[in-house]
Amino acid sequence: MTESGQTKSPRILVVDDDARLLDSVRQLLELQTFTVETAPGGGAAIEILRRDPPDLLLLDLCMPELGGRDVLRFIQAAGLAVPVVVISGNTSVDDVAGALREGASDYLKKPYQPDELLATVRNALHKKELEDANRNMRTRLERSERLHRLIVNNSPDIVSSWTAKGVFVS
Numbered sequence: 001m002t003e004s005g006q007t008k009s010p011r012i013l014v015v016d017d018d019a020r021l022l023d024s025v026r027q028l029l030e031l032q033t034f035t036v037e038t039a040p041g042g043g044a045a046i047e048i049l050r051r052d053p054p055d056l057l058l059l060d061l062c063m064p065e066l067g068g069r070d071v072l073r074f075i076q077a078a079g080l081a082v083p084v085v086v087i088s089g090n091t092s093v094d095d096v097a098g099a100l101r102e103g104a105s106d107y108l109k110k111p112y113q114p115d116e117l118l119a120t121v122r123n124a125l126h127k128k129e130l131e132d133a134n135r136n137m138r139t140r141l142e143r144s145e146r147l148h149r150l151i152v153n154n155s156p157d158i159v160s161s162w163t164a165k166g167v168f169v170s
Contacts, residue, residue, distance in 0.1 A: 011035040011127050015045040015071065016087070017063040025058065028114055029121065029139040042066025046074050047081045053082050058126055059104070061088040061095060072102040083129075087112065 012023045012034050022038040025026045037054065039045040043066045045059070057075075061068035068086060075082055086099045089110040096107050106126065108120050161169040 009033055009035045010055040011037065012056045012058060013037050013039060013045065013048055014058045014123065015039045015042065015063075015068070016058075016060040017041055020062075025117070032118060034121070041078050042068065042071045049078070049080060049082065055078050055082075055128065056121065057082050057084045057137065058121070059084050059086050061086055061090050061099060066136075069098060069102060072099065072104060076103050081083065081128075083128045085120055085124050087117075 012029055014022055016022050017040055019040065021039065026038055037048060039048055041063045045057070046066065048054070059068045059071055068088070072084060075084065083105045084103060085106045085108060086104045086168060087108045087110060088095065091109050099107055105124055106120055108117065142162045163169060
């Protein structure tokens with residue numbers, strides 16, 4: 001959410017060395033009200049990831065200089081929590097398995113249908129939203145547990161727990 005209370009549009013980084021593909025994906029995603037940034041290669045993508053990681057990364061594998069697998073390795077090494085959907089014409093088992101092993105959350109084969117791309121993007125963003133909510137809930141639960149332990153450990157009174165049937169628990 002923004003300061004005004006409105007929901008912020010997810011920011012997506014699209015990385016590919018094909019300028020026409022970058023433009024078409026950008027236009028398609030912007031029609032769906034996503035905020036889109038593009039990078040023409042792995043090096044440019046890494047600079048953007050260092051500066052301001054996006055909510056989702058759409059990544060080609062085969063690019064000159066730094067390829068998609070290099071970007072995936074950077075994300076892992078930097079400990080970034082950025083979901084990555086690989087969009088590639090490479091569909092060999094080694095390429096798909098390698099990308100998934102190196103942190104990609106999904107793999108889409110070129111050429112793809114626009115509806116397929118949009119569904120994949122929405123699914124990846126929804127999964128990230130659920131993971132973020134889960135992480136937030138875990139943090140709140142841990143904080144609550146620490147507070148409870150502090151109260152119990154520093155209380156001069158005896159605190160006991162009983163089941164509904166009157167059995168002593170602790």
